[in-house]
Amino acid sequence: MSDDRAEKVNAQRTVASEQATPNWLSRLLWMGPRVAEAREATFGPGKPGFAWFDIARQLSDDVAEIGETGESNLAALLLDCDRVGLLVRAYLEREGLRSGVGPLGDTDWANTRKLPLLAEAFAKLTIPQRSMLTAILAPDRDATLAKLTGADRESLAGAVRGLATRLSEPLEFEANRLGRALVARWLRVIVAALVLAAFLATGGNWLDRKLEKPNIALHCPVTVSSQYPWQGTDHSLLVDGDRNNMGFHTQSGGQQWVVIDLGSVRKFNKLVAYNRSDGYQDRAVPIKLEVSKDNINFTLLRERKETFDQWTAGGLHAEGRYVRLLNTPPNFFHLAEVEIY
Numbered sequence: 001m002s003d004d005r006a007e008k009v010n011a012q013r014t015v016a017s018e019q020a021t022p023n024w025l026s027r028l029l030w031m032g033p034r035v036a037e038a039r040e041a042t043f044g045p046g047k048p049g050f051a052w053f054d055i056a057r058q059l060s061d062d063v064a065e066i067g068e069t070g071e072s073n074l075a076a077l078l079l080d081c082d083r084v085g086l087l088v089r090a091y092l093e094r095e096g097l098r099s100g101v102g103p104l105g106d107t108d109w110a111n112t113r114k115l116p117l118l119a120e121a122f123a124k125l126t127i128p129q130r131s132m133l134t135a136i137l138a139p140d141r142d143a144t145l146a147k148l149t150g151a152d153r154e155s156l157a158g159a160v161r162g163l164a165t166r167l168s169e170p171l172e173f174e175a176n177r178l179g180r181a182l183v184a185r186w187l188r189v190i191v192a193a194l195v196l197a198a199f200l201a202t203g204g205n206w207l208d209r210k211l212e213k214p215n216i217a218l219h220c221p222v223t224v225s226s227q228y229p230w231q232g233t234d235h236s237l238l239v240d241g242d243r244n245n246m247g248f249h250t251q252s253g254g255q256q257w258v259v260i261d262l263g264s265v266r267k268f269n270k271l272v273a274y275n276r277s278d279g280y281q282d283r284a285v286p287i288k289l290e291v292s293k294d295n296i297n298f299t300l301l302r303e304r305k306e307t308f309d310q311w312t313a314g315g316l317h318a319e320g321r322y323v324r325l326l327n328t329p330p331n332f333f334h335l336a337e338v339e340i341y
Contacts, residue, residue, distance in 0.1 A: 038181030049090035291320035
């Protein structure tokens with residue numbers, strides 16, 4: 001399959017895919033008319049004048065290579081002059097004014113003055129510079145170059161380089177029209193995806209909160225084994241729903257504990273403990289999670305030995321009224337919040 005045929009097939013597939021997309025989504029993501037318009041308006045292969053423009057782009061690369069290798073400025077001047085001639089042919093052919101394959105003639109230069117963009121670009125050259133450029137693009141270019149002084153060559157080189165740039169920029173802009181439209185499309189797709197992801201995350205959290213069973217430890221009575229005088233004296237803060245404040249703080253010594261009274265025998269499957277956030281988190285481990293129906297006989301459910309910010313003990317399938325967190329080392333024991341589900 002030829003390149004032109006493959007491009008047409010891909011374009012047809014793209015159009016078919018875009019037509020199957022809902023109109024509102026197509027407009028939002030530029031999946032329809034904008035890209036189709038850009039594809040149609042792009043200055044590309046098969047369009048009048050593009051072949052001349054494409055050769056001029058290749059000469060531009062040659063000019064850049066000459067500049068990098070430090071070779072003679074005369075070679076760069078000749079290439080820039082040829083670039084201008086090719087770009088003039090591209091503009092003329094876009095307007096239906098074919099210039100043939102030979103040197104630009106009087107008719108071609110007269111047509112050049114009729115096109116506003118070309119006329120404005122050439123007007124930035126002085127009359128001597130325009131004359132020298134015209135002569136270099138004529139069949140007797142060698143004789144013209146032989147007559148140029150060093151000063152003339154230097155002046156002409158800068159002027160022609162600027163002219164070539166002014167002529168190529170509008171065509172380059174049009175040649176990249178489809179690429180810019182596709183970039184804009186993907187930017188819109190990415191932004192839409194990010195917005196959708198944020199919405200789903202927010203909606204997911206909201207849905208989780210709605211579907212999650214209530215925290216049965218919320219505002220339940222709390223008892224601790226001992227009390228440090230200056231911190232964590234309000235034990236109700238352990239079950240107030242605030243995960244950042246100090247829920248309790250015991251004295252130093254082994255076998256320090258905190259008990260949450262659920263009020264009656266309850267079934268629960270998960271406990272989440274939040275450590276204090278201002279340091280000393282290693283004091284909370286090792287920690288044992290126990291349950292009892294009579295506040296005397298406790299059954300071990302889980303044990304945590306690694307330091308944590310948040311400890312989630314799930315899959316408990318437990319039943320009881322009193323939930324105890326036991327800290328065995330001889331140090332202080334403190335937590336910020338405990339939730340039970």
